Amino acid sequence: MTDRHTLLRAFEALLQPERFKDYGPNGLQVEGREQVKKIVSGVTASRALIEAAIAAQADAIFVHHGLFWRGQDGCVTGWLKQRLALLLAHDINLLAYHLPLDAHPDLGNNAQLGLQLGLQAQARFGEQDLGFLGTRIAGGSFVDVNALARHVEQLLGHAVTLVDTGGRAITKIAWCSGGAQSYFEAAIAVGADAFITGEISEPQAHYARESGVAYLACGHHASERYGAPAAAAHIAAQLGLAHEFIDIDNPA
Ligand SMILES: [Zn+2]
Numbered sequence: 001m002t003d004r005h006t007l008l009r010a011f012e013a014l015l016q017p018e019r020f021k022d023y024g025p026n027g028l029q030v031e032g033r034e035q036v037k038k039i040v041s042g043v044t045a046s047r048a049l050i051e052a053a054i055a056a057q058a059d060a061i062f063v064h065h066g067l068f069w070r071g072q073d074g075c076v077t078g079w080l081k082q083r084l085a086l087l088l089a090h091d092i093n094l095l096a097y098h099l100p101l102d103a104h105p106d107l108g109n110n111a112q113l114g115l116q117l118g119l120q121a122q123a124r125f126g127e128q129d130l131g132f133l134g135t136r137i138a139g140g141s142f143v144d145v146n147a148l149a150r151h152v153e154q155l156l157g158h159a160v161t162l163v164d165t166g167g168r169a170i171t172k173i174a175w176c177s178g179g180a181q182s183y184f185e186a187a188i189a190v191g192a193d194a195f196i197t198g199e200i201s202e203p204q205a206h207y208a209r210e211s212g213v214a215y216l217a218c219g220h221h222a223s224e225r226y227g228a229p230a231a232a233a234h235i236a237a238q239l240g241l242a243h244e245f246i247d248i249d250n251p252a
Contacts, residue, residue, distance in 0.1 A: 001035060001036070001037050001240070001241075002035075002036050002239045002240070002241060003034055003035060003036065004028070004031070004032070004033070004034055004035075004036060004060070004093055006239065007036050007039075007060060007093075007095075007235070007239065007241075008027060008028050008095065010235050010238060010239060011027070011062070011095060011097065011231075011235060012027065014104070014107070014231060014234065014235065015097050015100035015101060015104060015231065016100060017097060017100045019100070020099045020100050020103070020128060021099075021128065022098050022099045022100075023069055023070045023098060023099075024066060024068045024069040024070060024096070024098060025066070025068055025096075026096065026097045026098060026099075026100055027095065027096075027097070028093060028094070028095055029045075029066045029067055029068060029094045029095065029096045030067070030084065030087045030088070030092075030093065030094035031093060032059065032060065032087065032088075032090075032091045032092040032093035032094070033059055033091040033092070033093065035059065036059040036060050036093065036241060037059055037241060037242060038056070038057060038058050038059055038060075038241060038242040038243070038244070039058060039059070039060045039061070039062050039232050039235070039236055039241055039242070039243045039244075040052070040053040040056050040058035040060075040061050040062070040243075040244050040245075040246055041061070041062045041063070041228040041229045041231075041232035041233075041243065041244075041245045041246070042061065042062075042063050042228060042245065042246050042247065042248060043063065043064050043065060043221055043224055043225055043228060043247070043248070043250070044063060044064065044065040044221075044248070044250075045061060045063045045065065045066050045067050045083060045094055045096065046083070046248055047079065047082055047083050047086065048248045049061065049063070049246060049248050050083055050086045050087060050092070051086065052246045052248070053092060053246065054086065054090050054092070056244055056246065058092060058244075059092065059093065060092065060093040060094075060095060061087075061092060061093070061094050061095070062095045062096075062097075062228060062231070062232045062235075063094070063095070063096050063228060064096070064097065064098060064101050064102075064109065064224055064227060064228050065096070065098070066094065066096025066098070067080060067083060067084070067094065067096070097231075099128060099130065101227045101228065101231060102130050102176075102177055102178065102224075102227065103128065103129065103130055104227070104231065105121075106230075107227065107230040107231045107234055108227045108230075108231070109177040109178070109223070109224050109226060109227030109228075110130065110131075110132045110175060110176060110177050110227075111132070111227075112226030112227050112230050113175060113177050113196075113223055113224075113226055113227075114132055114134060114175060115226070116155055116156070116226055117151070117152060117155055117156075117175075117196070118136055118137050118138060118151075118155075119132075119134050119135070119136060119137065119173055119175065120134045120135065120136075120137045121133060121134040122134045122135065123190070125174065125183075125186050125187065125189075125190045126176065126183045126186035126187070127182075127183070127186070130176055130180070130183070131174055131175070131176045131180070131183045131186060131187060131190075132174065132175050132176065133172065133173070133174045133187070133190055133192060134172075134173060135171060135172060135173065136173075141169040141170055141171040142169065142170040142171075143169060144166075144167045144168065144169065144170065145162065145164055145165065145166075145170055145193075145194055145214035145216070146162070146164065147170075148170050148173070148194055148214070148216065149162045149216055152196060152216060152218050153218075156218055156219065156222045156223070157222070158218055158219040158222035159219075160216050160217065160218045161200050161216070161217040161218075162214070162215070162216055162217075163200070163204065163205045163208035163209065163214060163215040163216075164214060165208055165209065165211075165212045165213060165214045166212070168193070169193075170193045170194045170214065171193055172191060172192050172193050172194075173192060173193065173194050173195075173196065174187035174190065174192035174194070174195045174196070175195065175196040175197065176195075176196075176197050177197065177198060177223040177224045177227070178197070178198045178199075178220050178223060178224050179197070179198055179199045179220055180197040180198065180199075181197060181199055181200060181201045181203075181204055183195070183197065184197075184204050184207055184208075184213075184215060185207065187213065188207065188211045188213045192213055193213065193214065194213060194214040194215070194216060195213060195214070195215055195216065196216045196218060196223075197216075197217060197218070197223065198217060198218060198219055198220035198221070198222065198223040198224065198252075199217050199219075199220050199252075200215060200217035219251075219252055220252045221250035221251075221252045222252075225247055228245065229243075229245035232245070233245075
């Protein structure tokens, strides 16, 4: 058992949100009860996750995608009203960390995605150093990008959209979880053979063909399932709390 303030301080110390320029507030987004015994972690503070956390008797929910984003109109209506009403009625704390959770060198989305894929980062690149660049932990190369795509599909359980750039071996791999299409040009600039992220937009197919750097989109949700449980489990162990990761299935 701990208190809300101690829990928040522990996450702030781990994830250092003050270092990031982000698209929404990081930290305690919705204040709930004072005493915390159990954390539920998840990718997104969806209604389904909140309902599952209520059923699991959580005192706090820890997510990557919270409720508040730049560009919202500030009205508490529709889906936002429904989600907030559930949190407030059940007095549950909501903690959300976006870019700080992507970036953490060991427990973040990118580090954990790398681990899941058997990749070890040797360098960082791109805006706010969110991109990871590395090689296989086991050493060696993938014979070609199709071999890498099959590897990713198998380990993430999600189809990959591949922009194939030919039969060469893939040694240096860049990755950035979620919707990091805009990091592709920086990945090309640091000399990657292939770039893995969650999503693809129209321009990236051309950049891939013209640069010879392969592009793999493996799913936004599929690429961001690993940071929240790793960080929440770490804090739960540190403070002696119960922790449960609840993955709400998502085709993205
Ligand atoms: Zn995301």
